[in-house]
Amino acid sequence: MARFFKNAFSDYLITPExxxxxxxxxxxxLRLPWYRSLPLSxxxxxxxxxxxxxxxxxxxxxxxxxxxxxxAELPEQVGTSWFIQDSVVLKVPTPKPLAAGKHHVLLTLNxxxxxxxxxxxxxxxxxxxxxx
Amino acid sequence: MTASQxxxxxxxxxxxxxxxxxxxxWHERRYGFEDLIAEVARRNLGPGLEIxxxxxxxxxxNVSDDFAARFKDLMAKYQLTPSCLSINADMAIRRGTMMSxxxxxxxxxxxxxxxxxxxxxxxxxxxxxxxxxxxxLLPLLEKHGIKIGPEVHAPLNPSSPPVMAWREAYAxxxxxxxxxVPDFGCCAHTLPATYIANLRRQELPEDLIQLAxxxxxLPRDAGWKRQEFARRVEPLNADPxxxxxxxxxxxxxxxxxxxxxxxxxxxxxxxxxxxxDFDEQGNEASIDYGSILPxxxxxxxxxxxxxEWEGHLYMRGxxxxxxxxxxxxxxxxIIAKHTGAAG
Numbered sequence: 399m400a401r402f403f404k405n406a407f408s409d410y411l412i413t414p415e416x417x418x419x420x421x422x423x424x425x426x427x428l429r430l431p432w433y434r435s436l437p438l439s440x441x442x443x444x445x446x447x448x449x450x451x452x453x454x455x456x457x458x459x460x461x462x463x464x465x466x467x468x469x470a471e472l473p474e475q476v477g478t479s480w481f482i483q484d485s486v487v488l489k490v491p492t493p494k495p496l497a498a499g500k501h502h503v504l505l506t507l508n509x510x511x512x513x514x515x516x517x518x519x520x521x522x523x524x525x526x527x528x529x530x
Numbered sequence: 531m532t533a534s535q536x537x538x539x540x541x542x543x544x545x546x547x548x549x550x551x552x553x554x555x556w557h558e559r560r561y562g563f564e565d566l567i568a569e570v571a572r573r574n575l576g577p578g579l580e581i582x583x584x585x586x587x588x589x590x591x592n593v594s595d596d597f598a599a600r601f602k603d604l605m606a607k608y609q610l611t612p613s614c615l616s617i618n619a620d621m622a623i624r625r626g627t628m629m630s631x632x633x634x635x636x637x638x639x640x641x642x643x644x645x646x647x648x649x650x651x652x653x654x655x656x657x658x659x660x661x662x663x664x665x666x667l668l669p670l671l672e673k674h675g676i677k678i679g680p681e682v683h684a685p686l687n688p689s690s691p692p693v694m695a696w697r698e699a700y701a702x703x704x705x706x707x708x709x710x711v712p713d714f715g716c717c718a719h720t721l722p723a724t725y726i727a728n729l730r731r732q733e734l735p736e737d738l739i740q741l742a743x744x745x746x747x748l749p750r751d752a753g754w755k756r757q758e759f760a761r762r763v764e765p766l767n768a769d770p771x772x773x774x775x776x777x778x779x780x781x782x783x784x785x786x787x788x789x790x791x792x793x794x795x796x797x798x799x800x801x802x803x804x805x806x807d808f809d810e811q812g813n814e815a816s817i818d819y820g821s822i823l824p825x826x827x828x829x830x831x832x833x834x835x836x837x838e839w840e841g842h843l844y845m846r847g848x849x850x851x852x853x854x855x856x857x858x859x860x861x862x863x864i865i866a867k868h869t870g871a872a873g
Contacts, residue, residue: 521774522771
């Protein structure tokens with residue numbers, strides 16, 4: 399699981415320098431792993447591993463263009479396109495504050511490209527993120 | 531284009547670029563939209579310029595008057611010609627359901643309006659929408675004089691069932707605006723060696739790589755290949771991210787011949803000159819341009835071929851502008867040799 403797989407369109411799924419850790423949550427800056435803007439309705443974070451241990455995505459949200467969506471709300475967002483040159487921020491609550499220093503984050507993200515019906519494209523990326 | 535313009539056009543197709551070739555430069559945020567266009571012009575990679583609406587334009591298909599005017603100014607300033615706007619048939623925008631024909635017509639219409647506003651004479655559409663959608667849009671296309679064609683992309687070819695369905699519908703509709711956009715990725719004789727080497731460098735499991743390469747060779751469509759690959763890897767308990775990474779090969783290149791394009795040559799409205807890598811002689815490593823381009827030249831195609839570099843999928847630190855320049859040099863070499871021999 400620790401193996402870092404570069405997704406096809408970007409070396410980064412998580413941009414380390416733009417991600418951070420607060421006492422309450424991980425704030426991960428995500429780059430779209432596709433070559434065209436996609437509606438948020440076809441984007442879904444599915445799995446997160448923090449320092450080798452699974453971290454639940456319960457309560458996680460995705461923020462884009464000043465709005466914050468729960469993961470359950472994402473499939474409804476057919477009118478909001480994630481533009482290629484923008485990041486979205488995935489916020490994942492942590493049960494307790496993380497120790498200062500770097501933490502390893504491994505994220506799996508599913509895309510369902512809407513012009514290729516039936517395709518589920520699974521990508522994964524990792525980053526070392528600094529906790530203050 | 532009117533009949534008189536067609537007959538006045540010089541024999542031979544024209545070259546150009548699609549901004550898709552510069553996906554890495556764009557994705558990594560090293561270039562803005564206008565920077566990319568300026569660089570295409572500076573490197574003489576036109577005159578044709580193709581863009582993907584949903585890739586290059588924030589807020590697409592909404593295109594403001596200011597944006598359209600600025601785009602036209604840039605085309606004039608850099609002496610580039612809008613060749614094709616690639617649009618999308620996002621039929622599954624609601625996961626688990628497909629758009630109705632009415633919804634799909636409504637989804638396509640503003641994208642065609644955007645093409646008209648920006649001055650694109652051709653629109654590339656996709657087979658994901660049924661041909662009925664495009665027939666329903668014919669009045670809008672006629673209003674603007676815009677040609678349209680779905681991309682005949684790997685693993686399809688001009689005789690594949692989905693393409694045949696469109697050809698039959700076109701025969702009934704009988705409009706010169708209805709055509710096809712060949713993509714040369716479905717004329718591959720192999721996968722690029724550098725592509726396969728990269729799979730190994732990514733440390734994908736060798737048994738999965740071998741299974742994927744076996745399935746790639748089979749003469750079936752991509753959906754079937756993805757399923758067949760999934761079936762074969764199931765006992766191996768493979769990582770879904772690995773399976774997705776390998777399944778990409780089924781959709782990017784497929785085996786085919788140059789002659790197969792003759793069947794639809796009069797309906798070709800635009801071409802995607804897909805390429806990945808070059809051999810030591812400057813020939814494309816997996817697509818035989820030497821046999822393909824003469825077929826289009828002799829077939830009377832006079833539109834644009836966009837140089838479409840897709841090596842960005844797995845190559846890093848490569849100058850995409852230089853790759854496009856090499857591709858266009860190859861095309862010029864082949865046509866010069868062909869016409870010299872013919873003349």
